[in-house]
Amino acid sequence: MELLNRVGRVFEPGKVDFLTRKVAEPKAEQVVIKIVSSAICGSDLHIFKGKHPSAPLPVTIGHEFSGDVVAVGSEVKRVKIGDKVTVEPVMVCGKCPACRTGNYGYCENISFTYRNGDGAMAEYITIEEPYVYKLPEHLSYNAGALIEPLSVAVHAVKRADVKMGEKVLIIGAGAIGILIAALCRKCGATDVIISNSSQRRLDMALELGATRGINTSKENIYEAVSEITGGTGVDKSFECVGIEETFNQAMMTLKKNGLATIIGIFENPNITIPATRFITHEIKVQGSQGYCWDFPVALEMSKEIDIEKLVTHTFKLDDLQKALETSLDRKFGSIKVIINP
Template identity: 65%
Template sequence: MSVEKGLRGRVYEPEKVEFFEFDIPVLKEDEVLIKVKSSAICGSDLHIFKGKHPSAPLPVTIGHEMAGDVVRFGAGVTNLAEGDRVTFEPCIVCGTCDACLHGTYGYCENISYTYRNGEGTMANYVVAKAKYVYQLPDYLTYDTGCLVEPLSVATHAVKRANIRIGETVLIIGAGAIGMMVGAICRKCGAKDVIIADFSDERLAMAKELGATITINSGKIDLEEEIAKLTKGKGVDKSFECVGRESTFLQAMMTLRRNGLATIIGIFENPNITIPASRFVTHEIHVQGAQGYCWDFDDAISIAKEIDMEKFVTHKYPLDQLQQGLETALNPRTGSIKVIINP
């Protein structure tokens, strides 16, 4: 199949989208051309849409959660065939730094992501490196297959936190990542998975996906409620999935002594004030979790055990990308995952 031109969306100024044609390149021997069937809007896309992503100044293409069909591939690709249903891992690593040479490419000194380099998946075609392309099993549709990427983010964060049987976990933020983290924590054996959010609708869905306790932190003081639930002890592990100073503090202050907070949210304002003495008096641990590293295969397996369809709340064609982003940004729409179908 010969394709000469593709169409791709980008944010050129805050809350403004435009489309542009691009030339489909001649594929290198390790590259794959994928016809995009579904591309999900991510929280990072919304930060870009607002012009507030700390690592992606405008203009920038958007989209990195996708599923589609293999159209053609380079001469060196032997593990894929035309028509294969696939998703891909949208990271770019150098392959030569110490981290890459030791197999921990998630810590690459030069790591970037395809959308930041003009290869966004809010498009009808995308080029990917074959080693980062994964075939979709029959239990994943295109719409749920494109959610393997955020599920991999959640999988990576839960692995980093080393969730153990019987632990009590707090997740702040019932977006897609937060709910996925909750579902995986339950499957790892966490006794109590507490999810906090301002939306009763999202909290109801979180319950369906495995949360044992939900808290509307817009109505109830979260720190006081956690103190009651844990008899003053605090939770074993927490996950911050929002990206605000207030939620960072909640993730810290609700921990038991020697507890661990994992920060996943993207902070539009990266400079925050925290009570440093808490690290000393309670010997707490705070770590970050970004992206993935050898997590896609595990996420694909986990997806079989999670009702992934629940996350898909809205769908738009590519030419309505502006409307899709506005829907995802507006809390009154009740959106969880907005899917763009080119």
């Protein structure tokens, strides 16, 4: 096998370039994938701005993708050349106590493929077999690239333990927020409220399962939530933005004994919060990152949620710079931007 690979990289804030390298022969348990669709994630945009707290520049980007298997190692059993697949792009040690008890999401040395030079804004990628999943027939390549963000949403909703009849608020209608809304509705939440300043994103969330949208450019979120809940607040909230204002909204819109789950990436990690609220309302705040045994669930839920509707723009790999700029510029109204190498 003699393949050359072009890999997209952010080398300084707001600027990308490409690395060219040979694709090595796969080791015993490795799979080489020709990438067909690769989606831009919010974390890629934080990196593009040079503000991701865990990914200093320069760094390759891209971790939501699908494609075709073109080579396999000698010990690979679950997939074969020609299979249409997606990938859980996590890297764990397999040796720490968390990994040895099956909780690899809490691995002491957890990382992700793109932070180690194997970004999916590329033509090829090499992945360890356990993290490769066959795509079911009903999914296109573009939809297959969105199994990763759907898994992030699955993980968050599972951690929040959303129940039938509950009222939930999702702050931020990016792809993750929209998918969380859809999953909460599938779990039986009766009021699934989502807030955003973009009406287009709110309309998409309503189409996929949300029951009420709050346009924060026109409405006060606290007044709207109070009206919807009769003044009590919501049972569960999800913060999907990553700024001080929305963190506080996630706390202050909860009913007594409510739970806020924080998913957003905070470019500025030092924020001020109303600490008294923990005492007066006995609320709980937890984080949610990535996934752990959530990809199989996401693949099943893709039968129930039309995730491809989130795709608003597609670009070629050569146009990666333009694709990232389109994702950042609100005038384009993007929800999910896909690179098709």
